[in-house]
Amino acid sequence: MSVVPDHPDIEKLPPEIDGIPVRETIRQLFRDPANGTPDNISKEGCLALALKSNELGGAGKGYVVWNTWRRAFPVPHLSIVNHANFQESEFTEVMDFRLFEFGYAANFQKTIFRKEANFDHAKFGTSTDFGFSYWADGASFRWTQCEADIKFNNSYWCNHANFLGAQFVSANFHLSYFKNGACFIGAGWSDYVIFSSCFFNHLSCEAAEWHYLKTRFYDSILLFDELKNYANKIGSNPTVFEGLFFTGSQFEGGVDFSNRKFSKTSLFNQTENFNDILRNGIGIPLKDVMGNIQHVEHIGIPPVFFRVAPKFFGCELHQDTSFEGAEFPKPTGSEEAARIYRTLKLAFNKQQAIREEQRFFKLEMEEETLRETGLKRWLFKAYKKLSDYGFSITRPLNYGGLSVMALTAVYGLLSWLGQCGLTVRACQFAPQWLEFSLLQTLPLPGLDKLSEAASKVFWPAGAWWGLVLSALVILHKTISLAALFLVGLALRNLFKLK
Structure with a gap:
């Protein structure tokens, strides 16, 4: 050699x-x-x-x-000469990359880690690429210092991924699959992080003050101070999320963003631009720890889905935060879920974000419905059925209109029975029952005399017939007033009328 x-x-x-x-x-x-x-x-x-x-x-x-x-x-400025290149490597033993300094454009693309990989305290330069990487065991990136454009797109994590306290400028996890959960507690970034079209079994993103992170820091205090200084240098903060994009992601387990401040655009909505997803929707074949081919596939374009109500307790949301098209779990009567939705409702109320506030008010009401019993539960159900919790204009109009039509038919039928069916000699089928029904539909003052005049023409005489008519009129006016009230309530809620 x-x-x-x-x-x-x-x-x-x-x-x-x-x-x-x-x-x-x-x-x-x-x-x-x-x-x-x-x-x-x-x-x-x-x-x-x-x-x-x-x-x-x-x-x-x-x-x-x-x-x-x-x-x-070092890597020459804006060059890939002498950069750390592990592309398509396969690590079959436990790898300890703790405190490694990789420099600019480190390449781990399509790398397979069959055993645990530890990158705690590592430093990654701009354009580091872990795209299409496969992690068969645990992966730890705690306290890492990451510069701009760190790529983890299309990565597959079989075990827990831990980014506790990691500080980024920007990163991209697009189309990544976290099979056993991920931790970003105390992680921060100064620009944005993309999690679009990802799958999470469990996700922890709670805020953490520096003094709390220090209690979780078991290494040298000098390393902690270095991490804190780096965060101050790039403008990241362990309690603040800058740009955050979960567009089209799936959350199969618990999600916790408690006490975070969202200071820039934060999207939890359905994918709007599908071109990139369609282009990268099927992952490359990778080997798992048993040597079998493991396909990472993303088929279809689903909306954001939460299997469990996401926690945003103590959060401050940015004005450009959206859950448009997101799907939430079916109501179970959970007291915690009701509190979660109430928290989001109040957060959007502060921003005067009417549609988002209404979304979470409805979700809160559905949980409260199942928590009630007896008559209260039926009242909650009726409130939803008849008016969509006070946000539907068409429902009370439809149900009210159908009820009026049914009562109008009853007036006509009873008029016919009273005038013709029971007393044939005095048979007189008068059309004034239509006029009478219309007058009851809009119960305004001053119309009682017209109603009384119309009833004398078509309604049979007799005490019992008068009692039946009174009961029907009370029911008719009650339905009309309820429909008008619910329509007015919906108009007020939808347009925030005072």
Whole structure:
């Protein structure tokens, strides 16, 4: 095997760090031509250097050799020369990338991790790409420092994905599949993160103040301060979400955004532009831990779906927040679900976002309906059936109109029975019952005399007939007044009339 001459800058490296022979390790590794050179490393060289760094550093210092090389031989500005390239690699053992500094445009595209992968405290440069990656076991990105345009699109996570406290500029998880849940507690970004058309078994995105994150931080306090300084530098915050896009995503388990401030556009709506989804809708075939082919497929264009009511307790929503077309779980009578929807209703009420406020008021009422018993439950059901909880104009008009038509037919039938069916000698079928019915439909003051005059013409005489007529008139006016009230209520609710 030919030997590559040593790069002159290797002599500038420290002989050892923490007892690890850094200089000699890097010298020997790049004497193999398959690994490239220190300033133009090959894909094989990246894999060999990462494994060697793990081997020599052991638990806790696996980054030492790698970072020494990376700092001495960075990626040239806006170039992919000498970038960390692991594309289409397959890691069959547990990988410890903790504290690794990958630099600009690190490439993990289509990489398979068969065992657990730990990237805690790692630093990723702009345009790092984990697209179409496959994670067969747990993956940890806690406390990572990520620059702009970090790609995780079309990734498949078989086990838990942990991004606790990670700080991004921007990232893209489009069409990713989180089979066993994901944690973004205390994660923040200064620009946006895209989760469009993703699948989540469970998602935790609660806010976390720095003092809380510090209690979860079991590593060096210097590392914590470094992470906090990085967040301040890029403008991210562990309690604030900047641009956030869950368009077309599916949530099969619990979702928690409690105490977050949404300071920019936040979309939980149905996909509007389907071109990208149609183009990337079927994932590449990847091997699972048993060696079987694992297909990541996204067929169809579903709306956002929540299997469990999403928690937004204590949140401050941005004005450009939308749940248009989102589907929520069937009501179960859950007290917690009612509180969840009430919270979202009040949040949108502050913004005067009428449609969104109405959406969550209805969901709250459906939960409250199932929590009531006896007569109260029936009243809630009638309220929904007849007026869609006070937001439908057509329902009270339709039900009221049908009731008026039915009562009009009853007036005519009883008039015929009274005048012809029971007393044939005095048979007189008068059409004034139509006029009488119309006068009861609009119960205005001053129409009683006209109603009385019309009733004398078509209604049979007698005490019992008078009692029946009085009962029908009371029912007719009650229905008319209720329909008019519900129509007025709907107009007020829909247009926020005072």
